[in-house]
């Protein structure tokens with residue numbers, strides 16, 4: 001990887017991939033044109049076409065041919081791993097290009113997309129390459145003269161549909177384990193951020209992954225996305241996105257052959273801070289980052305701060321100071337620390353929900369408005385709401401923007417009761433020096449992921465991410481992340 005001195009770049013100079021990537025090459029297909037805008041200045045950066053059922057059919061045919069031609073599912077696992085290692089290396093070689101594509105087309109900042117998102121994407125591919133020969137079954141207990149064992153086998157063709165907030169990483173969590181397990185992949189980009197994922201498919205082809213094993217199509221959810229879910233040859237669908245879309249996908253998958261789905265959905269995650277949270281400056285930084293990072297466009301965003309009375313005022317003063325210390329700006333400027341919201345639609349949605357929350361009785365500690373400044377694009381001010389009752393939209397719904405509500409508590413039981421959410425169960429955190437309280441929260445909170453003294457995932461690959469309740473089911477990453485792309489077969493041999 002060659003890194004230039006400065007990470008900042010001129011977005012007008014970045015060459016975009018065009019078309020769908022099917023059968024190992026870019027393919028132009030007819031379809032409705034979907035313009036793609038740069039979130040930082042709302043200028044058109046390119047377009048894709050809605051591939052619809054025709055693009056999905058072409059991709060499925062390519063996938064089926066590739067599986068038959070290459071024996072991908074049946075080859076020695078080490079040989080599959082070798083190709084994936086080459087794919088990872090190619091991503092690293094092109095990390096600067098991929099990082100620029102990601103930064104210009106999404107809300108991700110260039111300060112984090114090259115050595116962060118792009119290099120981490122390579123790491124995800126390498127992590128799952130290492131699993132190729134570690135998918136094991138078990139021998140089960142039987143009477144004499146019989147052998148009973150389980151095998152993990154791929155589904156054949158795996159479908160995947162991804163959102164726009166971390167376009168490369170979220171996609172890699174799906175295509176890398178699916179490929180490593182021996183599947184071919186048909187994946188849909190988000191219509192808002194298609195280009196970096198298309199460029200990853202190009203990396204795969206350049207690295208020698210046989211054409212047809214990793215296909216990337218573009219289009220709307222209700223057309224191209226639905227065609228993936230409904231296609232009879234696609235054996236499993238892994239989806240990341242909103243809870244509402246997840247429910248629609250689950251219903252469609254049920255009517256399309258009782259197809260298994262993995263659903264990584266929305267959240268309304270709490271973070272609890274106790275009276276003895278550790279060094280207050282560091283805690284304030286963590287708490288602020290947990291709702292402001294990526295302008296709040298993070299599924300595990302800590303949208304509900306639950307703070308013990310003794311530390312509440314001091315903590316809030318420090319968090320407030322951090323909401324003023326941001327530098328909003330274009331994503332391609334390496335000095336920017338606070339990015340725009342992905343689109344006008346999303347901006348209007350966030351603001352509409354905030355105003356509704358206020359109309360329903362919430363108080364405003366800061367924000368609740370467009371962020372003042374010279375920037376183009378749609379920047380929403382970091383917003384802290386108080387007095388958010390449990391029937392207020394600020395409590396019930398996911399905003400997916402830099403918005404956090406604050407409530408106070410006296411004892412930990414009260415904090416845990418507040419932390420449980422009727423709909424969501426994606427993640428939760430507790431900041432405390434009291435191990436007993438930390439363990440109580442970790443043991444009792446209804447969430448698929450819990451952190452102590454941090455909020456949000458480490459860039460480790462071993463941690464299986466996924467939610468409970470309305471936040472979905474199934475896991476991305478870790479051993480569980482690759483097992484999702486296999487199905488178990490039980491074999492019984494009577495050798496008398």
Ligand code: NAD
Pocket residue numbers: 161162163164165170188189190191219220221222224225226229240241242243244245246248249263264265266267298299300398400426465466467471472
């Ligand atoms: P979304 O549900 O609107 O769209 C996600 C993807 O689904 C897009 O590619 C879209 O085109 C497609 N889609 C939409 N309707 C479809 C349909 N009927 N059939 C098939 N596909 C369809 O979500 P979004 O706005 O892109 O992303 C934001 C949401 O994603 C938030 O709710 C966020 O919490 C969630 N998210 C969850 C995780 C996680 O790991 N749990 C990670 C990132 C984002």
